[in-house]
Amino acid sequence: MKYIFNVSPNLRQKQSTQKIMLELTIALLIVFGFSLAYYFQAYGMDYVIRALVLMACSVLTALVTEVAFAFFMKKGAKFDLKYVGKFLNSSFGWITAIILVLMTPISIRPFALIVSTFLCILFGKLLFGGFGNNIFNPAAVGRAIIFATFMGATTDVVTTATPTTTIATEFNWLVLDSDLITEMMDAIGGLGTLFTGWYPGALGETSALLILILGVILAIRKVIDWRIPTIYLGSIFVLTAAIALFRGVGSYGNLPGFIWYPLVHVLTGGVVFGAVFMLTDPVTSPTSAQGKTIFALGAAIITVLIRIKANLPEGCLYSILMMNMLTPMIERALDGKQLALRKKAAFMFGGVAIVGLGSVLLAASAVQAKEPDPKVFVATSDAETQKFDARIDASVDNGDGTTTFTVAAQGYHSLEDASQYNIFEIIVNTENKTIVSVKPTTIVDTEYVGDKILDEGFLAQFNGLDLSADVSVERNDAVTGATYSARSTVRAVQEVRSALGY
Known part of the structure; x- marks a missing residue:
């Protein structure tokens, strides 16, 4: 019988599995340290303690689970402390626990994290x-369970909304x-905030800058394969840039849509963290270089599709x-001599890229772009405005062709107490009968709702309006209470119109 075999390219390197996992642990703890610094600065020591408690709960649960599993399975000839240490040292359960904690929000309840870790x-x-031997990334399984x-298993720990949300x-x-x-960009803090990660989110997924620096170091030290994060992040950028061009996304500042829009996708959520610390998991990703590129490309396509179509x-x-x-399918498809399979791998990569791009653009064509809320105006002639009572308490000739009227008008709070009035100071050019300015001086309506009429953009709409015609301004807010306050302001202007004979 003739045996045909090929000599494997056996590579030797100084890095052992234990050293790789040690360096990975250090990198993850650096990310966690950044998160602790942020929460200490933004919310105080209580949040730092909470984050530490979550980390301790997850790590201890992982270690206890693995010790219990080793005990019940009774692996090895003799079960003793030495065997337990050997088992834990070759299982690296704390890595899974740390990654899982870094993927969760600080508001999660410890019991939910403990159950998910187990x-x-x-x-x-x-x-x-x-x-x-695991098929799935264990930490990703835990996050999916959460x-x-x-x-809904959250505490009263409160932070502002995350950019991704x-x-x-x-x-x-x-x-x-x-x-x-x-x-939108003002709401999420801009690209600079997204890049540095100085905002609330999952405990370890915010700082793209720090994670990328650590990723470069880990790649240089052969802890992770550089191909996966590079292809993954690059593919997300290209796919979302194509969406921006296809749908006509406008510019943000000096950055065209095909630049800022893909940057937002890359820098938000767990994209950079997943690229560096999860997709690169050597157990659950292909072993061949060609397989890794196809694997990363596929993950990028799915990420974009889920985001824009499922809105998750x-x-x-x-x-x-x-x-x-x-x-496993990618491994089987590329099993054999890697040099001989280069052409096949190239065709596979190209096919996945074409199908993926087509799928993303097709999905993007069906996405309903966020549109501005319809403009709603409040006018002096509106019946709802006329229901409010108003009176002029004083008028002062300023000697420069203008008159200052002090006007009291009912507002939202008048529904409960009819004697309560908002007070306005309205300056009018008496020569051409136009409004110079409108300024609320006393607001009795609900705080943070009624006082939205103090917004300079809302008040600026009155400047220069002709009092001889119906006065109409855009409502300042969709909140009911704020609408009442806006009507109160317009009703005060109507009282001035009436005093001038209109």
């Missing part, structure tokens, strides 16, 4: 045979109007799990 360690890794089961829920991942683009902020998470399922 399930992801047991069902995501140990039941598959332990480290090196996302599907424990989203804001973009997904308020702007539908697609804005074309230039004013809305500015509004967790596109990166589910793309990792889906591509984990496809890893």
